[in-house]
Amino acid sequence: QVQLKESGPGLVQPSQTLSLTCTVSGFSLMDYSVHWVRQPPGKGLEWMGRMKYDGDTYYNSALKSRLSISRDTSKSQVFLKMNSLQTEDTAIYYCTRDDGTYYYWGQGVMVTVSS
Amino acid sequence: DIVMTQGALPNPVPSGESASITCRSSKSLVYKDGKTYLNWFLQRPGQSPQLLTYWTSTRASGVSERFSGSGSGTYFTLKISRVRAEDAGVYYCQQVREYPLTFGSGTKLEIK
Numbered sequence: 001q002v003q004l005k006e007s008g009p010g011l012v013q014p015s016q017t018l019s020l021t022c023t024v025s026g027f028s029l030m031d032y033s034v035h036w037v038r039q040p041p042g043k044g045l046e047w048m049g050r051m052k053y054d055g056d057t058y059y060n061s062a063l064k065s066r067l068s069i070s071r072d073t074s075k076s077q078v079f080l081k082m083n084s085l086q087t088e089d090t091a092i093y094y095c096t097r098d099d100g101t102y103y104y105w106g107q108g109v110m111v112t113v114s115s
Numbered sequence: 116d117i118v119m120t121q122g123a124l125p126n127p128v129p130s131g132e133s134a135s136i137t138c139r140s141s142k143s144l145v146y147k148d149g150k151t152y153l154n155w156f157l158q159r160p161g162q163s164p165q166l167l168t169y170w171t172s173t174r175a176s177g178v179s180e181r182f183s184g185s186g187s188g189t190y191f192t193l194k195i196s197r198v199r200a201e202d203a204g205v206y207y208c209q210q211v212r213e214y215p216l217t218f219g220s221g222t223k224l225e226i227k
Contacts, residue, residue, distance in 0.1 A: 102164075
């Protein structure tokens with residue numbers, strides 16, 4: 001059974017670094033790519049970046065200078081780190097599996113940037 | 116970046132009627148393999164996006180036949196037949212033709 005679950009702090013202070021984890025089960029990170037997508041409250045979806053099954057990464061150019069995606073295949077985890085957070089980074093952050101489609105999504109984790 | 120532009124619906128839509136949502140891309144979504152990389156999602160309040168169709172018109176596993184995707188090149192449509200209360204939410208188109216992947220701004224469907 002394929003599952004993805006995001007975890008991380010619910011509150012981050014402005015200018016600090018966000019660290020999120022996507023823990024997957026039911027498949028191997030060496031077989032499938034995982035993407036991160038975020039959604040500010042009441043707004044649309046924004047693609048952030050991808051960890052490919054071979055370890056390659058690709059980022060949204062709008063976030064590239066602040067964003068890093070990595071993984072630990074032994075723990076079935078994909079990590080997102082984004083620095084210099086601002087209030088506009090307040091959003092629900094999702095991870096999703098890329099199998100040519102985007103059928104499987106995590107439940108999302110709400111992150112609020114506030115002092 | 117490929118810009119995705121979605122049309123609006125004349126909400127609310129009466130239960131049992133049909134609804135069509137349009138989506139335009141700023142560039143052709145046809146890839147060299149001949150497939151057209153356009154997805155449709157439904158996001159119900161408080162839920163993660165649910166994949167409805169991919170490659171323009173292929174329904175995802177478990178999705179009702181009432182949902183049908185069509186289109187080509189840069190113009191796409193999602194038709195929902197005999198709408199039900201459970202179809203309410205925001206519909207997004209997404210292009211996966213090239214990076215960065217981009218979404219439309221969403222189309223809200225309300226049911227009467």
